[in-house]
Amino acid sequence: MNLSLKSYLSKLSQEYLQPDLKKLDEIYDALEIQYEGKNDPWGLNLNTHRKCFEYFWFFYKHYFRVKLHNKNHLENKNYMIIANHSGQVAIDALLTMMAFIYEINPPHLVRGMIERFVPTIPFVGELITGTGHVLGDRKNCLYLLQKKENILVFPEGVKGIAKETSQFYKLQDFTTGFLRLALQTKTSILPIAIVGAEEFYPYVIHFPKIAKLLKLPVLPLTPTLIPLPSPVDIYIGKPLSLETLPSQKSTEKEINNHVLELKNEINDLIQTGLKQKRNYLGHAKNESRK
Numbered sequence: 001m002n003l004s005l006k007s008y009l010s011k012l013s014q015e016y017l018q019p020d021l022k023k024l025d026e027i028y029d030a031l032e033i034q035y036e037g038k039n040d041p042w043g044l045n046l047n048t049h050r051k052c053f054e055y056f057w058f059f060y061k062h063y064f065r066v067k068l069h070n071k072n073h074l075e076n077k078n079y080m081i082i083a084n085h086s087g088q089v090a091i092d093a094l095l096t097m098m099a100f101i102y103e104i105n106p107p108h109l110v111r112g113m114i115e116r117f118v119p120t121i122p123f124v125g126e127l128i129t130g131t132g133h134v135l136g137d138r139k140n141c142l143y144l145l146q147k148k149e150n151i152l153v154f155p156e157g158v159k160g161i162a163k164e165t166s167q168f169y170k171l172q173d174f175t176t177g178f179l180r181l182a183l184q185t186k187t188s189i190l191p192i193a194i195v196g197a198e199e200f201y202p203y204v205i206h207f208p209k210i211a212k213l214l215k216l217p218v219l220p221l222t223p224t225l226i227p228l229p230s231p232v233d234i235y236i237g238k239p240l241s242l243e244t245l246p247s248q249k250s251t252e253k254e255i256n257n258h259v260l261e262l263k264n265e266i267n268d269l270i271q272t273g274l275k276q277k278r279n280y281l282g283h284a285k286n287e288s289r290k
């Protein structure tokens with residue numbers, strides 16, 4: 001093979017498999033400044049975070065082809081980000097966290113809330129903590145919000161990802177604790193919708209009784225063990241400012257009403273996304289073809 005052609009293909013391969021390293025340097029330099037002097041009790045390590053980002057870059061950019069919409073809704077402040085949960089495994093959380101790092105300036109490092117069983121998975125615990133994930137209990141969430149961190153919350157919980165095919169994009173019941181934490185810490189809530197992740201595993205059946213016997217949160221059965229390359233679109237809604245939130249002493253009924261409003265807003269974003277959803281080839285439904 002001609003040397004110049006071989007060099008060109010090598011360079012093309014590197015550019016395809018790696019993010020813009022200059023941009024990534026700028027992002028993590030900015031994060032180093034943000035976290036200078038801060039001691040994270042869970043072991044967030046920006047070097048580990050970057051290595052993980054670079055490792056998953058191909059999947060983010062070329063396999064799942066993530067697009068982040070309505071970036072103009074964001075300000076340079078911390079948010080409690082609430083989203084629909086989908087895809088059988090928490091890939092949607094990873095892709096969202098990568099989008100808020102790479103697509104937004106200044107970068108927003110988002111802390112993911114994980115279930116108790118996740119750190120017990122072999123070889124996963126250290127990676128999870130190094131990239132900023134924490135156990136999703138009230139005490140940890142409160143600490144992070146008081147430190148002005150961005151956190152990602154899925155109010156549906158495990159029920160959000162444990163859906164059979166017929167239930168795709170149908171929001172499950174929202175918990176309400178996240179709203180009280182936002183009130184307590186005076187944190188703006190940012191609703192987002194993730195469209196495309198349900199199609200990672202398009203045919204799914206769940207066995208909740210067997211899962212319970214095995215002490216697993218979910219036990220999905222799908223013919224595709226590897227997630228399919230479904231394009232993911234993340235739609236950012238308008239932040240819910242503190243002025244429109246109820247007081248911290250609100251009744252449970254008042255809290256439930258506001259949680260329902262947020263749920264409806266995320267559902268509206270989902271429906272908007274479904275109307276222009278991309279298929280596996282990356283073509284939107286309303287995209288004209290010649």
